[in-house]
Amino acid sequence: MQFGILINEGPYNHQASDSAYLFARTAIEKGHKVPRVFFYHDGVNNSTNKSEPPQDDRNVTQRWSKLAEEHGIDLVVCVAAALRRGIKDDILAPGFRISGLGQLVEMGIQYDRLVTFGD
Amino acid sequence: MSDMDMDDGSGVVKKFMFLNRKAPHGTVYALEGLEVVLITAAFDQDVSLVFTDDGVYQLMKGMDTKGIEVKDFSKTYRALEGYDIEKLYVDSTSLKARGLTEEDLIVDVTVLSDDEMKNLMAEQDVVISF
Amino acid sequence: MLHIVNKSATERSTLDSCLRLATKGSAVLLIEDAVYAATKGSAAAAKIQAAQADLKIYALGPDLAARGMAGRVLDGVNVVDYGGFVDLVAEHSNCQSWL
Numbered sequence A: 001m002q003f004g005i006l007i008n009e010g011p012y013n014h015q016a017s018d019s020a021y022l023f024a025r026t027a028i029e030k031g032h033k034v035p036r037v038f039f040y041h042d043g044v045n046n047s048t049n050k051s052e053p054p055q056d057d058r059n060v061t062q063r064w065s066k067l068a069e070e071h072g073i074d075l076v077v078c079v080a081a082a083l084r085r086g087i088k089d090d091i092l093a094p095g096f097r098i099s100g101l102g103q104l105v106e107m108g109i110q111y112d113r114l115v116t117f118g119d
Numbered sequence B: 001m002s003d004m005d006m007d008d009g010s011g012v013v014k015k016f017m018f019l020n021r022k023a024p025h026g027t028v029y030a031l032e033g034l035e036v037v038l039i040t041a042a043f044d045q046d047v048s049l050v051f052t053d054d055g056v057y058q059l060m061k062g063m064d065t066k067g068i069e070v071k072d073f074s075k076t077y078r079a080l081e082g083y084d085i086e087k088l089y090v091d092s093t094s095l096k097a098r099g100l101t102e103e104d105l106i107v108d109v110t111v112l113s114d115d116e117m118k119n120l121m122a123e124q125d126v127v128i129s130f
Numbered sequence C: 001m002l003h004i005v006n007k008s009a010t011e012r013s014t015l016d017s018c019l020r021l022a023t024k025g026s027a028v029l030l031i032e033d034a035v036y037a038a039t040k041g042s043a044a045a046a047k048i049q050a051a052q053a054d055l056k057i058y059a060l061g062p063d064l065a066a067r068g069m070a071g072r073v074l075d076g077v078n079v080v081d082y083g084g085f086v087d088l089v090a091e092h093s094n095c096q097s098w099l
Helices: A016-029 A041-047 A060-071 A079-084 A102-110 B029-042 B053-059 B074-083 B092-097 B114-122 C014-021 C032-038 C045-051 C061-066 C082-091
Strands: A002-007 A033-039 A074-078 A096-099 A113-117 B015-020 B046-051 B087-091 B110-112 B126-129 C002-005 C027-030 C056-060 C078-080 C095-098
Touching: A002 A016, A002 A041, A002 A102, A016 A033, A016 A041, A016 A060, A016 A113, A016 C082, A033 A041, A033 A060, A033 A102, A041 A060, A041 A074, A041 A079, A060 A074, A060 A096, A074 A079, A074 A102, A079 A096, A079 B029, A102 B029, A113 B126, A113 C082, A113 C095, B015 B029, B015 B053, B015 B114, B029 B046, B029 B074, B046 B053, B046 B114, B053 B074, B053 B087, B053 B092, B087 B092, B087 B114, B092 B110, B110 B114, B114 C014, B126 C095, C002 C014, C002 C082, C014 C027, C014 C032, C014 C045, C014 C095, C027 C032, C027 C082, C032 C045, C032 C056, C032 C061, C056 C061, C056 C082, C061 C078, C078 C082
Parallel strands: A002 A033, A002 A113, A033 A074, A074 A096, B015 B046, B015 B126, B046 B087, B087 B110, C002 C027, C002 C095, C027 C056, C056 C078
Antiparallel strands: none
């Protein structure tokens, strides 16, 4: 089955991105596909390569980049939400790209399920 | 096809419900949620917009945001018809719990009972909550 | 339908709205701070127990454990891991996150 995932909150402040990551990783382990994750609202803050959490904490952004690289996940950051919050192409972590809201709608149309994680 | 039309190439039409549960201005969810609604309409999907809990406050008549210096996007709800979004629903229980009636709202809506809300939600393919 | 609730029932009305609008026979999964509602002696325990007549209630085990609540789960609440979460989404034809 194909799952689309929508993340509406940034890393560290909310558990949303952590829950979404564990859901995505587990779904893939169980043989499902997660072709795309869409980042909206403050969720766009998951995408920046400027994040430097302490050594003993998880690195939310790097975790997404690694999962995306290993399983071909398209990490899409909403352009309007990103520009509002100062997220641009030159600070995106590996695997992330900026695109339009149409990419979110497409997940709803094309995939079997859309699961939202937010506040 | 108008300039606004987008197509994912599949020809699939799904039932999309946008469930608005949050008041405007205090957080950005109502404004950015509306942006998703407009894009979804451009994909020719079957869109329902539902306002429940504090989401009903998004539709208040007479908003004046000058004093807080943020965009007043409440007029956009009146423009939805132009995007072929005509299914606007408000949850009766939420309206009553806030001392409001249909007359207080900026657009024409269909007011639904709990049972009607349940059935509408259950028949959707995709539910996105803001 | 699978309803996913992630907010504490003593902080927000999310759980109440979900229970009010979930059709009979649907499933409710409590994750993140919503898991407190599924524990013995919590303010929401009575609501969860009443809801069990019509709804299947699940709680995410890792979120219970992380909050020191694993040993306090109400009878009849099904504790699932992330694999169970994925299965619930796959088994139901649609899902709704009560944000």
